[in-house]
Amino acid sequence: MKLSIPPAALPALNRDHLGQAAHQAVQELLQEGESANTRRSYQGALRYWAAWYQLRYGDRPALPWPPAVVMQFIVDHAQRSTPQGLVHELPPSVDTALVAARFKAKPGPMSLNWLIHRVAVLSKSHQLAGVANPCEDPLVRHLLGHTRRAYAKRGELPVKKDALTKDPLSALLATCDDSLKGLRDRALLLFAWSSGGRRRAEVSGAEMRFLKRVSEDAYIYQLLHSKSNQAGQDRPENDKPIQGEAARALSAWLDASGIQDGPLFRRVLKGGHLGPPLSPAAVRDIVKARCQLAGLEGDFSAHSLRSGFVTEAGAQGIALAQTMAMTSHRSVATVMGYMRTQSAQVRAAATLMDGERPGLNRKVPD
Missing domain, CATH: 1.10.443.10 (Intergrase catalytic core)
Structure with a gap:
């Protein structure tokens, strides 16, 4: 059975792009379906990415990010073993500025879980934007995988809270x-x-x-x-x-x-x-x-x-x-x-x- 609607009753829709009302409805459903904790966590991670980028590159970030930027973020925050001990590449001046602006609680390297979470959030933001995802770049994935192994070899396991038995x-x-x-x-x-x-x-x-x-x-x-x-x-x-x-x-x-x-x-x-x-x-x-x-x-x-x-x-x-x-x-x-x-x-x-x-x-x- 063929249905018909008077031409002036509804505006014509574009099959390739969402209209403004539909786009707004999609955003509202996504937000409602996401937990408040997750939303706050993602917002905090993205604010940190933006602050770090501005301090490191002197510019405002825009999607998509190059894979080299993600690799720089990893080595800035992940510790590695050297003859001089554990080191990372985040300049002290940048570290101090991030702490002063309350993007970090204290100076120094962050935990591996913190780093992995930040990379996951950046990856998700690229997926939702429908642009090339630098976190899926083979070199980025290879570096992050070996970073995990380096921490494991040093015996640096995630810290767990004590149990209230x-x-x-x-x-x-x-x-x-x-x-x-x-x-x-x-x-x-x-x-x-x-x-x-x-x-x-x-x-x-x-x-x-x-x-x-x-x-x-x-x-x-x-x-x-x-x-x-x-x-x-x-x-x-x-x-x-x-x-x-x-x-x-x-x-x-x-x-x-x-x-x-x-x-x-x-x-x-x-x-x-x-x-x-x-x-x-x-x-x-x-x-x-x-x-x-x-x-x-x-x-x-x-x-x-x-x-x-x-x-x-x-x-x-x-x-x-x-x-x-x-x-x-x-x-x-x-x-x-x-x-x-x-x-x-x-x-x-x-x-x-x-x-x-x-x-x-x-x-x-x-």
């Missing part, structure tokens, strides 16, 4: 009193930890509409969108159980705060009034502040809740599949990266020849 987490909970802020922090810590080690953005973005009470001491939180499920696919592991002590702490916070809808965790203002929802940075600050109050020694942050849950699950012999259902990991390699060496699974694998184990010392039948 059951015992140190209990020390944090002991610092939470019965004030409104104490009730909130206790509920927040247990919600994040017991539901599988939620990321800080998932905690700050938690809303009452996704929380369902199933009994006096149990809730189900439906995590529809996360870093490991950015498309919002309907999966069985989206339902995160919150039970026992975690459920009781959450009930105490909700009863005291009177929250019935909207954000689950909010700022507590002077006079006990509720403010806007917590930001991801505020979740991190709460964890750090409670660690300091508890007198814990180590490098802890919000991600310590995630590694702590995975490590504790291993220590208690929880099957890896069950742990992954709680954390929402899709890759065994990724979830194992969160497991610290104190895990019972790791220790048991290192002592296979020691003592008897169920099923391993059975008598062979005649």
Whole structure:
């Protein structure tokens, strides 16, 4: 069946180029579908690229960038071994200017993860612009690959936060009193930890509409969108159980705060009034502040809740599949990266020849 529309009803579209309205709609969908953390991270990386380029080349950058510029960025920020020790090519004057303008926190070389992230962001910006991508140049890829190997040979591994397993987490909970802020922090810590080690953005973005009470001491939180499920696919592991002590702490916070809808965790203002929802940075600050109050020694942050849950699950012999259902990991390699060496699974694998184990010392039948 052939359909027809009066000629004056709609403007003709160009099949090779998007119109202004469609282009705007595309940009809005891309922005809405991207997490706030990712957007801030990309914006910060691109600002650094632009500042470094202006200081190094005395001009404003424009896409596409030549591969030689990316290679210069790599050697400026990656350390290499020489007879004089570890060196890099970023001039001290440029380094000082970047720190003074707050593009860097401190002078000196950056971590390998930082460098790889910056290159990935520049690559993505070229892909989205539809121009030649210098990060895909064979020489750039070859240099970056060997830079990774050089760091690995020196034993410079990514620094991981310490894990908040059951015992140190209990020390944090002991610092939470019965004030409104104490009730909130206790509920927040247990919600994040017991539901599988939620990321800080998932905690700050938690809303009452996704929380369902199933009994006096149990809730189900439906995590529809996360870093490991950015498309919002309907999966069985989206339902995160919150039970026992975690459920009781959450009930105490909700009863005291009177929250019935909207954000689950909010700022507590002077006079006990509720403010806007917590930001991801505020979740991190709460964890750090409670660690300091508890007198814990180590490098802890919000991600310590995630590694702590995975490590504790291993220590208690929880099957890896069950742990992954709680954390929402899709890759065994990724979830194992969160497991610290104190895990019972790791220790048991290192002592296979020691003592008897169920099923391993059975008598062979005649």
